[in-house]
Amino acid sequence: MDRPTFLIFSFLGLLLMATLHLGEIWFSQESSNIAHLIIEWLPIYTVWAMLLIIGLVKRVSTIPS
Secondary structure, rough: HHHHHHHHHHHHHHHHHHHHHHHHHHHHOOOOOOOOOHHHHHHHHHHHHHHHHHHHHHHHHHOOO
């Protein structure tokens, strides 16, 4: 997978996870508590954010001067 595709994949993954999270909050009539966020959603957000950061760092570090 080339770098631009990896960045698009990572960005779309993070965006879709945020959409799913907002959809769950909207469709479930319960208020979301902090423990639910930390246990279920924070690890997923962390993985997608790290993929995006890795893609950005690799992209910046390989640009020829």
